[in-house]
Amino acid sequence: MSLMKRMSLIFRSKANTALDRAEDPRETLDYSYQRQLDLLSKVRRGVADVATSRKRIELQIAQLQQQADKLQGQAEKSIQMNREDLAREALTRKSALGGQIEDLKTQHAQLQGEEEKLTLAQQRLQAKVESFRTRKETIKATYTAAEAQTRINEAMSGIGEEMGDVGMAIQRAEDKTANMQARAGAIDELIASGALDDASAINRGDDISRELEAMSSQADVEAELARMKGLSSSPQPDAIEAPASGDILADSGQGEQQAVTPERKDGQA
Structure with a gap:
């Protein structure tokens, strides 16, 4: 088999599969x-055309028959009128x-x-089309x-492409979850053994330092608290008693009288 024949065979097989x-x-x-319906429609149009032609011929026959009957009447009338020539012409027509x-x-x-x-x-054809339509449906x-x-x-079996993708996604999620759980467990073991420091305990010191700070x-x-108590218990200085308002007014009145008396004495003198 030549190369071109093999290529042609492969192409036809691929095209047929596609x-x-x-x-x-x-x-x-x-x-x-749909093609059968089109063919049935053409047959119906053919029947209608033939029926139309048949009807047209029937009309022509009727018209010619009327003309023949008319000529027959003219021939008979011509014989009655002794016009044999006219009768012969009518019969010829x-x-x-x-x-x-x-x-x-x-x-x-x-x-x-x-x-x-x-x-x-x-x-x-109509019967075949109806039968084909029923069988088609x-x-x-x-x-x-x-x-x-x-x-x-x-x-249901997971063979389909969509279900296959979903199954693969679930498998990947389960694998990632298992890896995260294993990583978290390993880190907890390292922290518990002291191989790793807990980041939350950095700069907090040991137990003794925390106790001393407390x-x-x-x-x-x-x-x-003791200093504040000492300040509150120390003696307060005596309060200065303020003179009564009445005494202040009395003293001011006496001063004014003493100032007015010498003026009167000077006037009298």
Whole structure:
């Protein structure tokens, strides 16, 4: 097998596989049903056209028959009037019309037979289309149910792509959780053994230092309290008694009288 043939075979096989994956049987059935409806519509139009032609020929036959009857009457009247020449002419024309009428009747019979055939074909095609439509809907319903069942089974078994992604995410979360728990346990063991210092206990000192700091703080509090008690118990200086307001007014009145008396004495002198 040559290289080009192998490439052509591979290409056709790949294309066939891709088409099989992309093909939806429901869409294919709908398309086939639509084509059958189009064909049925064409057959119906054909039947209508044949029936129209048949009706037109019937009208022509009726018109020619009226003309032939008229010529027959004219021929009879011409014989009564001893006009044999006119009667002969009328009968000649009637004979020509008779030939046309026979030709039209032949065409009418052919069209009528064609119409019957097309009508029968239309009825058969109509029955096939209806049968195909029923079968199409049944196949579509079965395919849809099978597709839904397949998706449900894939989801339940975890084979589907979505469920596979969810399962992988859960597995990763469980692995990370286990790693974090192991890391936390290891750090707790190191802190308990003294290999690592607790960051919360930095700059806090040991137990003895904390005890001494507490005692020093308590001693400072006691000393401050004793100093405040000593200040509150020391003697206060005697308060200076203020003179009564009446005495102050009396003293000021006597001074004013003593000042006025010498002035009077000077006036009298």
